[in-house]
Amino acid sequence: MPVDPSLVGREFPAPAPLTVTSERVAAFAAAVGHPGDDVPPTFPIVLAFDAMQAFLDAEGIDLHRIVHGEQRFAYVRPLEVGDELSATLTVTGLRQIGGADIIATTSELTDASGAVVCTGKATLVHSSGAETVQ
Amino acid sequence: MTTQLAAGDVLGPSTFTVTRADLVAYAAASGDHNPIHQDEDVARSVGLPGVIAHGMYTLALVSRAVAEWTGGPEVVDLGAKFTSPVVVPAEGGAEVVVGGTVKSVADGLVTLALEVTCGGQKVLGMPRAVVREAVVRA
Numbered sequence: 001m002p003v004d005p006s007l008v009g010r011e012f013p014a015p016a017p018l019t020v021t022s023e024r025v026a027a028f029a030a031a032v033g034h035p036g037d038d039v040p041p042t043f044p045i046v047l048a049f050d051a052m053q054a055f056l057d058a059e060g061i062d063l064h065r066i067v068h069g070e071q072r073f074a075y076v077r078p079l080e081v082g083d084e085l086s087a088t089l090t091v092t093g094l095r096q097i098g099g100a101d102i103i104a105t106t107s108e109l110t111d112a113s114g115a116v117v118c119t120g121k122a123t124l125v126h127s128s129g130a131e132t133v134q
Numbered sequence: 135m136t137t138q139l140a141a142g143d144v145l146g147p148s149t150f151t152v153t154r155a156d157l158v159a160y161a162a163a164s165g166d167h168n169p170i171h172q173d174e175d176v177a178r179s180v181g182l183p184g185v186i187a188h189g190m191y192t193l194a195l196v197s198r199a200v201a202e203w204t205g206g207p208e209v210v211d212l213g214a215k216f217t218s219p220v221v222v223p224a225e226g227g228a229e230v231v232v233g234g235t236v237k238s239v240a241d242g243l244v245t246l247a248l249e250v251t252c253g254g255q256k257v258l259g260m261p262r263a264v265v266r267e268a269v270v271r272a
Contacts, residue, residue, distance in 0.1 A: 031163035032194035033150070036206035042194040049166050063168050064176050068189035070259075072213025121213070127180050 002128055003059065003101040007091045012058060014050035014087040017112075022081050039079040045071070048107040048120045051089035055105070061126060069102065069123035076116055084112045092121075101126040139236045139244050139267070145203040147233035150195045152187050152222055160191045174224070182219060189216035192230060192257060196248060199232040200263045207265040210243065215259030220252045228252050234263075242267045 024046070025039050034040040056063055079085070086109070093104035103124040109117050157171045166188055169176040177185050193214055200209070222228045230252050237247040248261040 028163045031156075031159045032191065033198050034194070035198065035201050038206060040194065041197045041209040041212050042190055045190045046165055049164065064170055065180055066168065067170070067180075067182070067186075067219075068216050070213070070215040071190060071193060073211070075208075075210050075212075078208050123215075 002096060003061070003094060003103060003126060005094055007059065007103075008094050010091050012051055012055040012089045012091075014047055014089075015054055016050070017084050017086045018047040018050070020079055020081055020083040020085065025081060039081070041073065041075070043079060044073060044085075044109050044118045044120060047085050047087040047109055048089070048122065051087040051107050052105070052122070052124070055089050055091070065127050067125045067127070069125040070121070071123075072121045074119045074121075076118065079117060083117065085109050085117060099128065101128060139204070139239060141236050141238050143236040145234035145236070145246065146199055147231050148199040148202060150198075150230045150232070151227040152191065152195075152220060152230055153227040154185065154222055154224060156227070157185070157187060157191065157222060160188055160194075164188070164190065166190065182221075184221045184223070186219035187222050187228065187230075189214075192216070192220055192250065193261075195230055196232055196250060196258070196261055196263065200234065200246060200248075200265065203234065204244075204265060207244075207267075209263060209265050211262065211264035214248075214250070214261035216257070217259035218252075218255055218257045220257050230257070239267060 029040050087107050089105050089107045092106050095102050105122045107120040111117050161167050220228050233249045234246045237245045244265050244267050246263045250258040
């Protein structure tokens, strides 16, 4: 089943805020080999992924049919331990190529004061049926 | 000692070996448990050549390389297209090579052009990182 075209413009918040704890940061940094004591720049994907999962669940899309096509982050400031972050994903575009849906999304991460900390733009490639993506 | 980066400076390359165990650890730390990063049968069922690394794991390796080259400055922009999958075999691992060039230094920001390959093939499209110049060290 192709993805519903009326999705463009709809927003999907992550179900819960994410508190950036030193334990979480240490586990993420160890998994990616991040050399510093700061929060690894790709850490915001943890919350952006929650927002994406909320979107997939709402639309009945299986995660295993999704391949990450593109990801870009623009940071207003570095994340810090103690931040409590919320995320909302907006579907910004949708097109079909060869049996796959190319879903463009923007996820805005805000801190407890409501200020934007980081904006993530992702393209999700959804292979909808027996067709293959490559 | 602080050395300013200048346009044209070559950084790296750095080589990272990615194993299935790395993907399991990354799934746990990131929350991304998509089985295409763990299960050969599921990966093949959706048309992939085998288990592939999370695109975000590869992008994290880029971020790691940039931090190692430049001393961990503030990153203001980071991203790439995941144009070709990093296929991770059950035994051994896949070697990801990250190389960089300083594209420009302007307004306190250093823009790095990157090349990221696996098995000699580019795996990221238009990978780019922008870091703050003020704390760049070499």
